[in-house]
Amino acid sequence: MSDKYIVISEVRDGELRHVSFEAIAAAKEINADAEIVGVVVGDGSLESLAKELIYYGADRVISVSHEKLKTYTSEGYGQSIMAIINDENPAGIIMGHTSIGKDLSPKLASKLETGLISDAVAIEKDDDQPVFIRPIYSGKAFEKKIITNGITFVTIRPNNISALEKDESRSGDIETKNVDIADIRTIVKDVVRKASKGVDLSEANVIIAGGRGVKSEDGFKPLYELAEVLGGAVGASRGACDAEYCDYALQIGQTGKVVTPDLYIAVGISGAIQHLAGMSNSKVIVAINKDPEANIFNIADYGIVGDLFEVIPLLIEEFKKVK
């Protein structure tokens, strides 16, 4: 079998998402000697993006540019990437476990009749066999999983596997591939931007999450302000979403997003088991709650018992000083 790994990168707002670089590092962890073939799909010129993949460790890059690839569709991307996979016959395929990764990877795996290990957060080696660690039961447990048959196809959770250092002295071949794209049956008519600009929850290093204690939609304003100071994103508990203080897109927990930022600040969140499942693997957890008995204090590294509307403005001032 060839020792070639395909890394499918992902572009958002004209830039590569960081998980694309993490996927290159993941391929290197699976096989340090492998040839890494980066793939970038989109429309217009993709050359600068292709170069960036090389700076982050890809040995060469194949790009497919087509007007039908301006917005992601499983069919458009699927046809382009399948054409590359068929040409390259790789030993493995790695991509991010993002909205696109979750949508596309099962389709490719199904077409290739292979297994797929989704949402890996770490890679170990048992002799030469890669072992993938992934959270199950929303992080209440972990499993170690191996591929028993066929190519190594993995999606990795953003923010868990470190990217390699960017090295602008690296160079590599960039190939532009022409692909005929047949009719696409799911047409994206429009994209309504609802997510707050800037940092995506699943990739955020800092998350400020509000619960019922935030009391209203307006109550979230100071949380957004704090998130901006820290370059983070705002999340919420199910309680806050059910009470319509914010959109379900922000929900963190067993139903909702599972996140692992460096710093998680839980504000007015009691800490139901379903919420903890979505965030308890964060590196540092801070809880701010009026109720000293709140369950969230049992998993927090630091807690402040107090009124969030008093604490948050003070925190904003204090963080501004050190940032």
Place this chain on the structure above:
Amino acid sequence: MNIYVLLKKTFDTEEKISVAGGTIEDEGAEFIINPYDEYAVEEAITQRDAHGGEVTVVTVGDEDSEKQLRTALAMGADKAVLINTEEDLDEGDSFTTVKILEAYFEDKEVDLILAGNVAIDEASGQVGPRLAELLGFPYVTTITNLDIKDETVTIEKDVEGDVEIIETSLPLLVTCQQGLNEPRYPSLPGIMKAKKKPLEELEIDDLDLDEEDVEAKTKTIDIYLPPEKEAGRVLEGEISDQVSELVSLLKNEKKVL
């Protein structure tokens, strides 16, 4: 319209997980319909009520899954199918499940298949798109709105918080995201009726499959719990002092700023 729902039972979200010998202990655990599949059941019933037709709920699982299928029937689904793999398969993965479903759907007239976008237990999130690919259907994942008018299907899809408006057509497979609807609770008359609704039980042999056809491509070699997180420090003193102490701890001790 012939509407199908793919459904799986999962641990109740309230359940604590315990592990023994590298597997999850499920003795005495409460099971529920996977919450995302519940949105699928609700949407299927709503679409049937609007457009006519029939809702069939399909599970690949074990004998005990009958309970969750009956719940879906009590919510309003018309028929249920349990493909019981308990005796034939030791372990399977998404590849296995989808091979079985492909065989089940082979001779069916299908307009719409709904599934959860992910199961909250193993969370592979693969079954929907994998099946659509094998059936040659277009698919849309993580939908938050579904509008069917004659030949045209308009969908709102959640993309990490943004909303894509997608136009497509039947036959179609969709996976459901939170926000799509509010699943109803089964009513008492619904529960009574559900007892008499048809629940067909199949084994893989009935689908002309044997073990090798559906052999998993991946294998779980260990399951373990994350290290228990120790309760940390609740700070003390004036709020303003607590805040400066916190910021200094985050900066100097934890180095996360």
